[in-house]
Amino acid sequence: MMNSRLICLAVTLLVSGFLLQARPEVDRGGLRYGFSPRIKRFSWANLKFRVVNPDPVACDVEVRFVDSYRGAIGHKNVFTENVHVPAMTTVNFSSQVMSEDSEEYRLESFVDGIQNTRSDSFMVSIIAGDSQYITILNDHDDVSLGAFSMLPRFKGAYYTTSFSAKDPPGTWELLKKSACVVVLRPDFSRYSPEAFQAILDYVCQGGHLLFADPEGAAEAYYTPLAELLPVVPLRFRRISGLESLSAIYPDFSTFCHEVSFLEALPLGEGVTILEERGIPVFRWKKFGLGTSRFSALPLTADSLGANWPDIFEASVYVPKVVVELSEAVPALDEMAGFVVPGIEALRKIFLVYFVLVALPIGLGIYFRRTGIAWFTTAFATIALTAYILKAAAAGHSEEKGIFLSFIETTVYGPSSSPGDGLYGIFSTSDGKLSVGTKIKSALLSCIPPPDNIMAMYQKAGESPFSTGSAFTPPTEVYTAEGVSRIKDMSLNSHGSRQFYASYNSLPDEYFVLPELSYEKDGFKFASWKLPDAFNPDNAWLQFPNGVVPLDISAGEIILSPTSKAPSSDATLLAVQRCVKEAWRRGSPFLMLVENSQENNVLLPGDVISNGKRLSIIPLRERASGRFLTVPPQSILISAGDTSTRMIMLGNAFKRGLLARSDSDYIVRFQLPPVFMSLKAERVVVEMKVLNEGANVSLTPVLMKGSLLENKFHADGEKAGKLEDGKYVFSDVGDFIRNGTGFINVKVGLKRTNLPIGEALRANTWTMDSFDISVSGSMPENIASFEF
Numbered sequence: 001m002m003n004s005r006l007i008c009l010a011v012t013l014l015v016s017g018f019l020l021q022a023r024p025e026v027d028r029g030g031l032r033y034g035f036s037p038r039i040k041r042f043s044w045a046n047l048k049f050r051v052v053n054p055d056p057v058a059c060d061v062e063v064r065f066v067d068s069y070r071g072a073i074g075h076k077n078v079f080t081e082n083v084h085v086p087a088m089t090t091v092n093f094s095s096q097v098m099s100e101d102s103e104e105y106r107l108e109s110f111v112d113g114i115q116n117t118r119s120d121s122f123m124v125s126i127i128a129g130d131s132q133y134i135t136i137l138n139d140h141d142d143v144s145l146g147a148f149s150m151l152p153r154f155k156g157a158y159y160t161t162s163f164s165a166k167d168p169p170g171t172w173e174l175l176k177k178s179a180c181v182v183v184l185r186p187d188f189s190r191y192s193p194e195a196f197q198a199i200l201d202y203v204c205q206g207g208h209l210l211f212a213d214p215e216g217a218a219e220a221y222y223t224p225l226a227e228l229l230p231v232v233p234l235r236f237r238r239i240s241g242l243e244s245l246s247a248i249y250p251d252f253s254t255f256c257h258e259v260s261f262l263e264a265l266p267l268g269e270g271v272t273i274l275e276e277r278g279i280p281v282f283r284w285k286k287f288g289l290g291t292s293r294f295s296a297l298p299l300t301a302d303s304l305g306a307n308w309p310d311i312f313e314a315s316v317y318v319p320k321v322v323v324e325l326s327e328a329v330p331a332l333d334e335m336a337g338f339v340v341p342g343i344e345a346l347r348k349i350f351l352v353y354f355v356l357v358a359l360p361i362g363l364g365i366y367f368r369r370t371g372i373a374w375f376t377t378a379f380a381t382i383a384l385t386a387y388i389l390k391a392a393a394a395g396h397s398e399e400k401g402i403f404l405s406f407i408e409t410t411v412y413g414p415s416s417s418p419g420d421g422l423y424g425i426f427s428t429s430d431g432k433l434s435v436g437t438k439i440k441s442a443l444l445s446c447i448p449p450p451d452n453i454m455a456m457y458q459k460a461g462e463s464p465f466s467t468g469s470a471f472t473p474p475t476e477v478y479t480a481e482g483v484s485r486i487k488d489m490s491l492n493s494h495g496s497r498q499f500y501a502s503y504n505s506l507p508d509e510y511f512v513l514p515e516l517s518y519e520k521d522g523f524k525f526a527s528w529k530l531p532d533a534f535n536p537d538n539a540w541l542q543f544p545n546g547v548v549p550l551d552i553s554a555g556e557i558i559l560s561p562t563s564k565a566p567s568s569d570a571t572l573l574a575v576q577r578c579v580k581e582a583w584r585r586g587s588p589f590l591m592l593v594e595n596s597q598e599n600n601v602l603l604p605g606d607v608i609s610n611g612k613r614l615s616i617i618p619l620r621e622r623a624s625g626r627f628l629t630v631p632p633q634s635i636l637i638s639a640g641d642t643s644t645r646m647i648m649l650g651n652a653f654k655r656g657l658l659a660r661s662d663s664d665y666i667v668r669f670q671l672p673p674v675f676m677s678l679k680a681e682r683v684v685v686e687m688k689v690l691n692e693g694a695n696v697s698l699t700p701v702l703m704k705g706s707l708l709e710n711k712f713h714a715d716g717e718k719a720g721k722l723e724d725g726k727y728v729f730s731d732v733g734d735f736i737r738n739g740t741g742f743i744n745v746k747v748g749l750k751r752t753n754l755p756i757g758e759a760l761r762a763n764t765w766t767m768d769s770f771d772i773s774v775s776g777s778m779p780e781n782i783a784s785f786e787f
Contacts, residue, residue: 024053026109029120036161039099039124042448044173047097053085065097068104076446078476098445132179136162139187146301165190172201180208180316185216188223196224204288204413206585212299214262228292230285231264244276249307259303262296269786286787288413289587319636319670322650324581331574332424335405402427406599406611421501427491435486436602442503444484446475516619518628525559536592543588543633590617626783632771640666653767659696665745669772676739680776683729688769693762702735703742
C-alpha cells in the first residue's frame with residue numbers, strides 16, 4: 001500500500017512538472033527603431049518577442065510590455081497584446097508600442113489569467129533629446145551612407161537607423177521623429193501597401209524624404225512613391241565630374257570614381273536647387289507639410305570625397321522644431337469643465353489678499369483704531385476665502401457624468417489625411433471607462449511629457465514625474481485584431497485623465513490649396529474660397545515661429561490689416577496656445593477651427609463631448625522675384641548652446657529671468673529649407689524686453705559658427721546698428737550658412753552694487769518678443785519658384 005502511494009505521488013509530481021513545463025513562455029523580447037536599439041524617449045518603436053507553446057492545446061497568451069523600473073518611478077503607458085498560439089507552435093510577434101524614459105523593459109505573460117513566474121527583460125539605449133534620427137531605407141549591401149554620424153560635425157546631432165524590406169515601417173508614427181528619411185536602394189517589390197502609405201503619410205505630416213541614390217529614385221517611379229518624386233527619370237550615364245557642383249564648392253574637382261547620373265525632367269511644382277545644362281541635379285518638391293528631395297547623383301562618401309559632408313548636410317537640412325505639450329492638458333481640462341488656477345491667477349489672488357489685509361491695518365495704526373482695523377481685516381479674509389472656494393467650485397462642472405474634451409487635427413494631403421488627437425476625460429465621480437477607436441489603424445497612449453523636459457534626464461530611472469503614490473495610474477492599452485483599446489481606465493472623482501491618438505483616413509474632396517507668396521517686404525496671403533467641407537469659426541496662419549490671425553468673410557479666408565486674434569473666447573485661446581506648442585511643423589499652414597461633437601474614439605453613450613475639430617491645410621509657397629525678405633514668423637529660433645537651453649523653453653524665452661552679472665546667451669536661427677541657398681544681405685533683430693528697474697541691458701551681435709561642429713569663432717562677431725528700435729546688420733553673407741545663423745544676446749547690468757531687495761526687482765527681465773527677419777537674393781535659377 002505504501003509503495004503504491006509513493007508511486008502515485010511520483011507520477012503526480014512528474015505529470016505536474018510536465019504540465020508546468022508545458023506552459024507557454026515568452027522570450028527573445030526586444031525594442032527596436034528599425035535595426036537600432038537606440039530609442040528616443042516617449043516615441044513609437046517596434047516590439048518583437050517570441051511565444052513558445054509546447055502544449056498540445058491551443059491557448060491565448062496575454063503579453064504586457066512594461067517599464068522595468070515601474071515600481072520605482074511612475075510610468076505612463078502599459079501595452080498589452082493578446083496573442084493566439086496554436087498547439088505546439090512557436091509564434092514570432094511584432095507590434096508597435098510607445099517607449100518610456102527608461103533603458104530597461106520587461107515582458108510579462110498571462111495564460112488563463114495566471115501570470116507566468118518567468119518574465120523576459122531587455123535593454124535599450126536612450127538617445128539625447130536634442131539628437132535627431134536619420135532613417136535609411138535600403139536593401140543593397142554595396143550602397144551605404146557610411147558611418148557619417150561618427151564624423152565630428154554630426155556626432156551627437158544625428159543617429160542613424162535602417163529599415164529593410166523584410167520589416168519596413170508599417171505606419172507613419174514610426175517615422176514621425178525622423179529628421180529625414182533617406183531612400184537608397186530598397187527592394188520595393190517586397191513593400192506592402194501599408195509601408196508605402198506610411199512613407200506618404202510621414203511626408204504629408206511634415207517629414208522630409210531624400211532620394212539619395214539615383215537608381216533607387218528611378219525604381220521608386222514605378223511605385224506609389226512616384227507621387228513624391230519631383231522629376232521624371234529618363235536615362236543613366238556615367239560621369240566623373242560635375243561643372244555645376246564646382247560652382248557651389250570651388251575646391252571640388254572630380255568624383256572619387258565614375259558614378260551614375262540620372263538624367264530627368266522636372267515634374268510639377270518644385271524648386272531646382274542645382275542644375276547641369278537644364279537637367280536637375282538637386283530638386284525639391286513640397287508634399288503636404290513636408291518635402292521630397294531628389295539627387296541625380298549618389299550622395300555617398302565613397303563618391304563625393306572631401307566635399308561629401310557639406311553636400312550631405314545641405315541635403316538633409318531640416319529646421320529643428322522643439323515640440324511641447326505643456327498647453328495640452330490645461331486646454332483639455334478647461335474644455336471639459338475641470339479648471340485649475342494658473343500661476344497668474346494665484347498671483348492676482350495673493351495680491352488682492354495683501355491689499356485687503358495691509359490697507360485696513362495701515363489705516364488702523366495711522367488713525368489709532370486697531371480694533372476696527374483687525375475686525376475689518378478678519379472680515380476681508382473670510383470674504384476672500386469664500387470667494388476662492390466658490391471660484392474653485394465653479395471650476396468643476398456641476399453636471400453629473402463623464403465629459404470628454406478633444407482637440408483633433410487632420411492634415412489634408414493628396415493621398416490620405418493623417419491626424420492627431422488629444423483627449424481629456426473629466427469625471428464627477430469615481431469609476432472606470434473603456435475607450436476604443438473608430439479607425440483600425442489608430443494608436444492610443446497617454447500624452448507623453450514635453451520633449452525638452454525629458455531631455456534633462458539622461459539616466460535611466462530619473463524622471464520629473466516620479467511622485468510616488470500621487471502619480472496618475474498608467475494607461476493600459478490593449479491591442480487585439482489590430483484595434484487599440486484603453487480598457488477600464490481608472491477615473492477619480494473630479495479628476496482628469498488625458499490620452500493621445502494618431503490615425504489616418506481617406507482624404508475628403510479635392511480643392512485648390514491657398515497660396516503664400518514671399519515678397520521684397522515680407523509675405524502676402526491670397527484670399528482663399530472655403531470648400532464646402534469646411535465651416536470654420538476661426539482661422540489663422542500657423543508659422544514655425546508665430547501665428548497670424550485671419551478673417552472669415554462671405555465664405556472666404558482673407559488677411560486684412562484689421563485681422564485680430566480672438567480675445568474673448570478663453571477656450572479658443574487655450575486651443576490656439578496648444579496648437580502652437582503641440583502641432584508645430586517646419587512648414588507654414590492654414591489652420592481652420594470649428595466646434596464638433598464627433599471624434600475618432602468610441603465611448604459609452606452617456607459621455608458628454610465638447611471638442612474642437614482642427615483642419616490643417618498645406619500652403620503653396622511661391623516667390624516671384626529674386627530679392628525677398630523671410631519674415632520673422634518663418635524663422636525658427638532655438639537655443640544655440642547648453643547654457644541658453646536653461647533660459648529657453650523649446651523655441652521661446654522663459655519669463656522672469658534674473659541677471660546676476662554679465663552673461664552671453666547664444667540663439668540659433670534657421671530659415672525654411674527652401675531658402676537655405678539665400679544669399680543673405682541684411683538681418684534685422686527686434687527685441688522687446690520687460691525690465692521694471694531698467695538695470696538690464698541686452699545687445700544682440702551676429703556670430704560665426706556651426707552648431708554641428710560645436711564651434712563659435714570669437715573673432716567672428718558683427719555688431720548691429722540701432723535704427724528705430726531695431727538692430728540692423730548689413731553685409732552678413734559670411735554669417736549665415738545653409739540657412740542657419742547664430743546671435744549672441746549679451747546681457748549686462750548697468751549698476752552692480754544694488755541692495756538685495758532692489759536687485760531682485762531691478763535685475764529681473766523678460767524677453768517679451770524676439771523677432772528676426774532676413775533679406776537677401778536667391779540664385780538666378782530659382783529666383784522665381786512655386787513650391
